[in-house]
Amino acid sequence: MPLLELEALDVCYGDLQVIWALSLAVERGTIACLLGPNGSGKSTIMNSITGLVRPRAGAIRFQGERIDRLPTYEIIERGIAHVLERRRVFPFMSVLDNLLLGSFPPRGKAKRSDQLARVFALFPVLAQRQAQLAGTLSGGEQQMLAIGRGLMARPTLLLVDEPFLGLAPVVIRELLDIFARLNREEGMTILLVEQNVEMALGMSHRGFVLESGRLVIQGPAREVLESVELRQVFLGRP
Ligand SMILES: Nc1ncnc2c1ncn2[C@@H]1O[C@H](COP(=O)(O)OP(=O)(O)OP(=O)(O)O)[C@@H](O)[C@H]1O
């Protein structure tokens, strides 16, 4: 059974349909990436998984159970953390308080201090700056904080929307290493959205490519990377 399964999903904003009959599955213990041009619906899919947007039709299953009618806090409690696009840390709260907010679900609360130690081990800079206001962190540090906050809930599935946007290559490399470690050391399943196709497919087991709200390519990352269709989606149809 896949860890996460989307089946025949239709998503609309008012009368405007932006996702069409989309089905995909993410296997437990894997890293998968969702690719596609701007406006193709990547964030809409991520937001549908955590109930921030409600699909008009179709089903979303996590660990075999329907979650598409659950309130967001229950979806999080079942083990999905969502690091939203553009980081969204609370700028006027300290780094530490931002992290502690991530552990509000009961599954996080029980092991709060262990998990905080784990996050500080992954991101030593957050430990050094725990008393600092989050809004005064650099862009890279804020992204680390957003990911760290997601990890505080001890998720089984981590959703990350464009984690590398606007970051320096050295920070990107550091984050790539963190994702690989989470996957390897904790068996964490990760679904990420990314614009940089080669980087995303380079770190993933499987790739999914959207075009105008429809899934047009899926497969093992290497095959997707080498496919002619991928070039057609990103460089335009011949
Ligand atoms: N709240 C909303 N109300 C109306 N339309 C929306 C809303 N959010 C997104 N859309 C539209 O839905 C489509 C998909 O948007 P979405 O943000 O999911 O794309 P994306 O692939 O994440 O794009 P990007 O790469 O720019 O982040 C776009 O046409 C967008 O204008």
Ligand SMILES: [Mg+2]
């Ligand atoms: Mg987006």
